[in-house]
Amino acid sequence: MAAQVPLVSYLVLDGAGPYLSAHVCTACGARSLERRNACPKCGSAAGFDKARLADTGVVTSFTIVQRAAPGVKAPFISATIALDGGGAVTANVVDTEPDPEHVTLGMPVTLTTFVVGTADDGAEAVAFGYAPI
Amino acid sequence: MAGDNVWVLGAHMTKFGRHDDKDVLDLAAIASLAALADGGVTIQDMDVIGAGSLFNAASGIGQQIQKQIGQTGIPVFNVVNACATGATAVRAVYLSIKAGEADMGLAVGVEQMGKMGLLGMGAGGSGKTEYVPSGRDGRVMPTEGLLGTFSMPGVFAQAGMQYLYENDDVDVEHFYKISEKNHAHSTLNPLSQYQKRFSLDEIKAAPMISFPNTMPMCSPNTDGAAAVVLISEERLRSMPKEVQRRAVKISASVLQTDPWVESGAALPDVNTCTRNAAKKAYEIAGVDPQDLDLVELHDCFATAELLHYDNLGLCEPGGAGKFLDEHGPYRDGKIPVNVSGGLESKGHPIAATGVAGVYEITTHLRGEAGDRQIEGAKVGLTHVIGLGSTCGIHILEKASL
Numbered sequence: 001m002a003a004q005v006p007l008v009s010y011l012v013l014d015g016a017g018p019y020l021s022a023h024v025c026t027a028c029g030a031r032s033l034e035r036r037n038a039c040p041k042c043g044s045a046a047g048f049d050k051a052r053l054a055d056t057g058v059v060t061s062f063t064i065v066q067r068a069a070p071g072v073k074a075p076f077i078s079a080t081i082a083l084d085g086g087g088a089v090t091a092n093v094v095d096t097e098p099d100p101e102h103v104t105l106g107m108p109v110t111l112t113t114f115v116v117g118t119a120d121d122g123a124e125a126v127a128f129g130y131a132p133i
Numbered sequence: 134m135a136g137d138n139v140w141v142l143g144a145h146m147t148k149f150g151r152h153d154d155k156d157v158l159d160l161a162a163i164a165s166l167a168a169l170a171d172g173g174v175t176i177q178d179m180d181v182i183g184a185g186s187l188f189n190a191a192s193g194i195g196q197q198i199q200k201q202i203g204q205t206g207i208p209v210f211n212v213v214n215a216c217a218t219g220a221t222a223v224r225a226v227y228l229s230i231k232a233g234e235a236d237m238g239l240a241v242g243v244e245q246m247g248k249m250g251l252l253g254m255g256a257g258g259s260g261k262t263e264y265v266p267s268g269r270d271g272r273v274m275p276t277e278g279l280l281g282t283f284s285m286p287g288v289f290a291q292a293g294m295q296y297l298y299e300n301d302d303v304d305v306e307h308f309y310k311i312s313e314k315n316h317a318h319s320t321l322n323p324l325s326q327y328q329k330r331f332s333l334d335e336i337k338a339a340p341m342i343s344f345p346n347t348m349p350m351c352s353p354n355t356d357g358a359a360a361v362v363l364i365s366e367e368r369l370r371s372m373p374k375e376v377q378r379r380a381v382k383i384s385a386s387v388l389q390t391d392p393w394v395e396s397g398a399a400l401p402d403v404n405t406c407t408r409n410a411a412k413k414a415y416e417i418a419g420v421d422p423q424d425l426d427l428v429e430l431h432d433c434f435a436t437a438e439l440l441h442y443d444n445l446g447l448c449e450p451g452g453a454g455k456f457l458d459e460h461g462p463y464r465d466g467k468i469p470v471n472v473s474g475g476l477e478s479k480g481h482p483i484a485a486t487g488v489a490g491v492y493e494i495t496t497h498l499r500g501e502a503g504d505r506q507i508e509g510a511k512v513g514l515t516h517v518i519g520l521g522s523t524c525g526i527h528i529l530e531k532a533s534l
Contacts, residue, residue: 005264005266005273006271006273007272007273007274007276007279007280008270008271008272008273008276008280009266009270009271009272010270010271030393030395031395032398033270033398033399034269034270034398035269035270035271036269040393040398041393059298060295060298060299060396061291061292061294061295061298061400062291062294063282063286063287063290063291063294063343063344063345063346064341064343064344065278065282065284065286065287065343065344066340066341066342066343066344067251067286067340067341067342067343068251068277068278068282068284069250069251069277069278069284072277072278073278074278076278076282078281078282078287078291079281079291080281080291080295080396080399080400081399082396086395087395088395088396088398088399088400089399090280090281090291090399090400091280091281092278092279092280092281100305100344100345105294105297105298106298116274116279117264117274119262119263119264120262120263121263123264125264125273125274127276127279127280128280129280
């Protein structure tokens with residue numbers, strides 16, 4: 001099987017993956033997906049623990065992009081997901097038709113992954129999205 | 134005098150639209166010279182300039198403008214704050230006067246966007262042959278279209294949809310109504326890029342850009358400039374009576390950024406900064422939202438306008454849909470919103486927009502807005518959002534010295 005690399009570093013593929021991993025402020029508990037120098041919520045530079053985020057959540061907002069930049073495949077559904085147990089992320093909703101009949105506010109979804117490209121050395125880039133439950 | 138009130142002495146905006154026969158400095162110079170003349174002053178009277186042009190941010194735009202209108206050696210603050218750039222330029226001049234370092238200053242915002250296409254659209258896809266993580270999220274390739282969208286029509290569509298998720302009695306029909314209203318308003322504004330009325334059906338049937346935003350629900354790319362001359366109250370007292378009479382008081386000038394919220398990294402938060410800025414502005418001005426005679430707010434997309442009825446306190450919490458249904462934001466409604474036609478019609482030359490909002494309110498308070506005049510307007514508010522995020526709010530009042 002070809003080596004796989006995550007599209008973004010907060011997607012964990014190995015071990016118990018796939019799952020999303022957050023940096024959790026040791027002072028206030030705020031979660032960040034991206035790397036931070038100090039906590040964006042409380043300003044503490046005490047450091048971060050890592051925590052696994054839930055695979056499931058609900059769609060709190062979405063759009064269906066019809067007109068995209070060159071090289072970007074449209075249409076696609078962009079949605080913000082409030083994850084069960086905390087945390088929020090924006091990703092595509094996949095495995096359903098990109099129309100307002102098939103994606104709805106409050107819709108429960110679950111994490112899924114898919115290959116989005118292959119490098120010259122054979123490594124596959126893996127993205128995540130959410131599928132309706 | 135430090136702490137003195139600050140007034141708008143002169144104001145001008147070019148017609149927004151396409152100006153292929155002019156360059157960005159022509160537009161800025163036209164607006165600047167006309168704002169100075171409108172205030173009965175010259176560049177020799179200015180103590181400071183605040184200048185912004187998002188797409189010329191690294192060019193020293195203020196100094197370039199000086200070379201067109203007068204190099205008097207005064208300090209220039211070149212500012213950039215996304216779509217709040219113009220409001221930031223106004224506030225830089227305001228603060229200079231408030232600090233007692235300047236008696237008068239010029240704020241100018243200008244943009245020449247031509248046909249740039251959709252903004253915020255990084256190319257996506259898989260051109261890379263090697264996957265090396267980069268950036269704060271360790272991405273190995275551009276993520277647009279793979280991890281949702283950061284295109285402007287998409288981000289603001291999602292912001293609007295979030296309001297529908299969080300509130301009852303509001304649906305996508307309200308977004309179409311907002312666009313219908315603003316395009317109807319634009320027919321009275323000769324400075325608007327587009328002055329064409331659309332029916333609800335035409336808006337719904339127009340090409341879809343990013344659901345639910347169809348083309349007429351998106352602000353166009355625009356060329357244009359706007360400029361205002363600000364003056365201290367003490368200096369205003371020495372001006373001729375006919376100049377004093379047209380001056381408009383700045384009752385509040387506020388800039389706020391987005392504080393941390395959990396979903397803010399997933400979807401830019403344009404709500405909290407607006408709520409915080411509005412609260413602060415109303416306190417400083419001693420004005421209640423219900424006192425407002427007109428509001429120019431940041432409808433970069435129809436989906437954005439709805440949120441700000443609520444964020445600016447124009448309606449009951451959660452009541453943005455009802456406010457619209459009850460005709461509140463129409464020009465003959467309770468609190469007219471975007472009687473200029475809004476960014477959807479008037480156009481959105483990024484850095485000019487915040488200054489143009491001050492121009493629009495000033496023009497109504499002076500009773501000089503022609504066909505689109507809100508009769509007897511005494512208090513107005515202008516609001517912009519720069520994604521990232523920054524909210525700029527100015528409250529202006531018709532007052533006498």
